[in-house]
Amino acid sequence: MTEQRIGIIDIGSNSIRLVVYERTSRGAHRVIDGSKRAARLSEHLDEDGSLPDRTIQELIDMINHFRLICAHHKTGLIRAVATAAIRNSTNRSHVLSRIESETGLPIELISGVEEAGFGFLGMINTMSVTDGFLIDIGGGSTEVSLFKNRELVRAVSFPFGCVSLATRFADGGMLSDAQLRELELHIGQAIEREAWLKQEPGLPLVGVGGTVRSLGKMHQAFVKYPFESTHNYPIEGQATDELIELLRKLPVSKRKNFPGLSKDRVDIIVPGLAILRSIFRTVGGSHYLICGAGLRDGLFFSTRFPERPRMEDVVMYSVNNLAAMHPEAPMQHTSQVNRIVLQLAGTLQPQRPSEDRSLLFIDIASTLHRIGASIDYYDYKRHTFYLMVNSRLNGLSHRELLICSMIASYKSKNRTKQNAALYRPLLSDEDIAVVCKLGTLLQLAIALDRSETQAIGKLVVETNDGKLRLHAVRASGSLDVERKEVEAQAGDFKKLWGLTPILL
Numbered sequence: 001m002t003e004q005r006i007g008i009i010d011i012g013s014n015s016i017r018l019v020v021y022e023r024t025s026r027g028a029h030r031v032i033d034g035s036k037r038a039a040r041l042s043e044h045l046d047e048d049g050s051l052p053d054r055t056i057q058e059l060i061d062m063i064n065h066f067r068l069i070c071a072h073h074k075t076g077l078i079r080a081v082a083t084a085a086i087r088n089s090t091n092r093s094h095v096l097s098r099i100e101s102e103t104g105l106p107i108e109l110i111s112g113v114e115e116a117g118f119g120f121l122g123m124i125n126t127m128s129v130t131d132g133f134l135i136d137i138g139g140g141s142t143e144v145s146l147f148k149n150r151e152l153v154r155a156v157s158f159p160f161g162c163v164s165l166a167t168r169f170a171d172g173g174m175l176s177d178a179q180l181r182e183l184e185l186h187i188g189q190a191i192e193r194e195a196w197l198k199q200e201p202g203l204p205l206v207g208v209g210g211t212v213r214s215l216g217k218m219h220q221a222f223v224k225y226p227f228e229s230t231h232n233y234p235i236e237g238q239a240t241d242e243l244i245e246l247l248r249k250l251p252v253s254k255r256k257n258f259p260g261l262s263k264d265r266v267d268i269i270v271p272g273l274a275i276l277r278s279i280f281r282t283v284g285g286s287h288y289l290i291c292g293a294g295l296r297d298g299l300f301f302s303t304r305f306p307e308r309p310r311m312e313d314v315v316m317y318s319v320n321n322l323a324a325m326h327p328e329a330p331m332q333h334t335s336q337v338n339r340i341v342l343q344l345a346g347t348l349q350p351q352r353p354s355e356d357r358s359l360l361f362i363d364i365a366s367t368l369h370r371i372g373a374s375i376d377y378y379d380y381k382r383h384t385f386y387l388m389v390n391s392r393l394n395g396l397s398h399r400e401l402l403i404c405s406m407i408a409s410y411k412s413k414n415r416t417k418q419n420a421a422l423y424r425p426l427l428s429d430e431d432i433a434v435v436c437k438l439g440t441l442l443q444l445a446i447a448l449d450r451s452e453t454q455a456i457g458k459l460v461v462e463t464n465d466g467k468l469r470l471h472a473v474r475a476s477g478s479l480d481v482e483r484k485e486v487e488a489q490a491g492d493f494k495k496l497w498g499l500t501p502i503l504l
Helices: 053-072 092-103 112-124 162-169 177-192 210-223 237-249 269-283 295-304 314-324 331-348 358-368 380-390 398-408 413-421 429-447 480-497
Strands: 005-011 015-023 029-038 077-082 107-109 132-137 142-148 151-158 205-208 233-235 288-290 456-464 467-475 500-503
Touching (some): 005 053, 005 295, 015 295, 077 295, 092 107, 112 132, 112 142, 112 151, 112 295, 132 210, 132 269, 142 269, 151 177, 162 177, 162 269, 177 269, 205 269, 210 233, 210 237, 210 288, 233 237, 314 358, 331 358, 331 429, 331 456, 358 380, 358 398, 380 398, 398 413, 398 429, 413 429, 429 480, 467 480, 480 500
Parallel strands (some): 005 077, 077 107, 132 205, 467 500
Antiparallel strands (some): 015 029, 142 151, 456 467
């Protein structure tokens, strides 16, 4: 594919969204623009199930607006898809032909199962979860999938969503006990026909879409969670039940002020969460897991990588993508530091339990330790920390992301403890000890290429008599700068590793 920029337009039942992706000169992918317009198409269906001309015209105006944004960015390809509201309308052919003739864009009307497939692709390329159920609650449909060993096994699309159920069962956004029972009975009757939903209890229910993201934001605000991202955020079943009851009892006028809830969702959030809870109970979920990616991300991956849209290694794809977005970091130096630190870690910690992820942490931290220099070389470590924490490195839990960011930006044990205090209780004393050990290891590897000339071609590492002997077997040029830097690191290194490093 030669296009450098791809626009994805998602014509959903609740909102119409645009995302513009860019491929940089170094092969990184990033979002450079996005826009959202509330549509509530499911609410506008006539008694005969058709979308009125007025609504179609508003939709055309919105899409033309998005086309202008894409034109401004010189977008090479625009892919537009329509989901449940248009799929379920009785005049869908008329709607699609009018949109296409008045915008010049071909619109893909995707089926519920295709929608589930794109949602799965967006999720599986941004999370490390292996087995589970996936739910995407839209305005007019709800897709539920089962995946095992990171492969999609089954998928179903139910013809109800948060907007359509709010219109049918809620009274101005309020659900009485009787209305809730009626809504849950309606969902239960549809679910009952899909026996496979009850055959894999104990798996996480991964959620994509606005309803689930809102749940994450509200829960984080409620518990004063110290980390901003909702991507990969776990929530227990009981906590969700408590939030639903809290919201259900609040009048819509007061619900507007509920922390984490956007104003355009106040009347549809409770029906949406009722769908989520019903599916959770049916599948016997272990807990909820929120995914910040979804349909639009899946559409991007399938468009950009049509031959192999699914990533084999989510974490390292994401790490390398972030590194490529910051070309100011000297790539040859970073590669040398990465090679050396992995060798040191392998020598000093040869035996690791299978659950130990320290080798992955140091691999990530060493690859990204200099990206902060793209903001300012002075104090680049602080900028590296900020960039890593706010770039949503996929496949890592929030705790793991913090650990990697703190290793990459390591300065001293005291500074680490100060930083960690902001993120309690996400980080344990053991985590802080790991950061300090691996942080000093990374600093030693950086010292071994302080001149940034990759002078050490081969390193032989030996440990005896309390010394870490570093033999530069193949070296080109003087290593005076590196020796002085290793000496400067020796005191801190010995405190944590019990060894004094010497460059020979």
